[in-house]
Amino acid sequence: MKIAASERFSLSASRIKSSLAQLSGIKIRVTDLETKMNTEYSSIKGAARALKIDSKYIQHYIYLNQDKPVLGKYTFKIVN
Numbered sequence: 001m002k003i004a005a006s007e008r009f010s011l012s013a014s015r016i017k018s019s020l021a022q023l024s025g026i027k028i029r030v031t032d033l034e035t036k037m038n039t040e041y042s043s044i045k046g047a048a049r050a051l052k053i054d055s056k057y058i059q060h061y062i063y064l065n066q067d068k069p070v071l072g073k074y075t076f077k078i079v080n
Contacts, residue, residue: 027079028058033069040079047076 028047030039041047044062048055057070062078069075 028062029077029079031075031077033073033075 026044028041028044030041030047030051031037032039039050041050044055044058048058051074053071053074058076060066061070061076
């Protein structure tokens, strides 16, 4: 069981999904399309607080690989 669990979390997609569930530890780059400014945040929650939006907007944008800007204004990208 230990080997199966370690193999399951060795995949990068699994790590991203696991990290998204925790909402912390993922660096996010937010692009404001109106001002054309990029800002980096240390977590999804931090970005959501700063932008005064629900963190689920960011989660869904990243998880579903969306192209349409959130609220017609923001795009998000995971920073490695």
